[in-house]
Amino acid sequence: MTLRVGGLCAGYHGGRVLHGVELTVESGTVQAIVGRNGAGKTTLVHAIAGLLKPYSGMVVVDGVELAGAPAHVIARAGVGLVPQGRRVFASLTVSEHLRLAVGGRRSPQWTVARVLELLPRLAERLGNRGDQLSGGEQQMLAIARALLTQPRVLLLDEPSEGLAAGVAARVRELISGLAGAGMSVLLVEQRLDHAIEVADRIAVLDYGHVVFDESTTQVRAEPVSVQSMLSIDQPLNPQPQGS
Numbered sequence: 689m690t691l692r693v694g695g696l697c698a699g700y701h702g703g704r705v706l707h708g709v710e711l712t713v714e715s716g717t718v719q720a721i722v723g724r725n726g727a728g729k730t731t732l733v734h735a736i737a738g739l740l741k742p743y744s745g746m747v748v749v750d751g752v753e754l755a756g757a758p759a760h761v762i763a764r765a766g767v768g769l770v771p772q773g774r775r776v777f778a779s780l781t782v783s784e785h786l787r788l789a790v791g792g793r794r795s796p797q798w799t800v801a802r803v804l805e806l807l808p809r810l811a812e813r814l815g816n817r818g819d820q821l822s823g824g825e826q827q828m829l830a831i832a833r834a835l836l837t838q839p840r841v842l843l844l845d846e847p848s849e850g851l852a853a854g855v856a857a858r859v860r861e862l863i864s865g866l867a868g869a870g871m872s873v874l875l876v877e878q879r880l881d882h883a884i885e886v887a888d889r890i891a892v893l894d895y896g897h898v899v900f901d902e903s904t905t906q907v908r909a910e911p912v913s914v915q916s917m918l919s920i921d922q923p924l925n926p927q928p929q930g931s
């Protein structure tokens with residue numbers, strides 16, 4: 689399933705944050721979005737998912753125009769969201785979160801059993817409440833919940849935020865696996881080195897404009913140009929850890 693975003697303008701209270709964003713995420717690929725704080729990354733994800741109504745532009749999933757549709761319609765069309773900050777309920781158990789997320793679809797691709805197979809740590813924590821989970825477990829739960837909505841396009845908003853390096857690496861592995869199985873993934877990522885590890889393409893959002901959108905191979909060859917757009921002095925280490 690391909691996600692195409694065209695000329696997308698969105699913002700708050702009449703003010704514009706996104707200025708004509710253009711992006712295409714092909715099936716089986718990871719498109720990373722990097723950008724400085726406040727560049728509009730979360731606004732973009734929310735405008736695609738229907739949590740924020742765009743002012744204008746297109747959000748097309750497999751040829752169906754969805755811009756401005758309610759969030760539940762966009763979710764039903766196959767767009768899943770792993771929100772920033774995970775949004776896990778403190779007082780609900782893992783099992784209750786999963787039960788709530790299960791839709792009424794017949795022969796779903798993602799069942800609770802399949803999700804637990806992919807995320808075995810959650811299987812061990814089924815009776816634990818949200819506030820008893822580590823950050824990594826909460827992130828796994830947020831991903832599990834999104835998968836149970838049967839997405840073909842998955843939007844992840846900074847899933848590695850606040851996670852220990854090893855857990856963040858496991859999250860990237862998971863994302864690669866999902867894309868490898870055919871999912872179209874749009875990944876908002878703070879760290880360019882992490883984006884390089886997992887993404888097929890990397891786009892830079894700056895003041896609500898896509899100012900760069902190239903293959904990761906291209907970025908690897910010339911990382912400095914992207915780093916300068918991000919105005920950061922991030923250590924870049926595209927080599928796999930331990931090598």
Ligand SMILES: Nc1ncnc2c1ncn2[C@@H]1O[C@H](COP(=O)(O)OP(=O)(O)OP(=O)(O)O)[C@@H](O)[C@H]1O
Pocket residue numbers: 700705723724725726727728729730731732
């Ligand atoms: N609910 C809101 N109401 C008004 N303005 C908002 C709202 N949410 C975000 N903004 C503003 O929109 C702009 C883009 O914010 P957004 O959260 O999309 O950026 P971001 O790139 O995701 O940043 P970060 O990396 O810090 O998460 C910022 O100027 C922010 O202050």
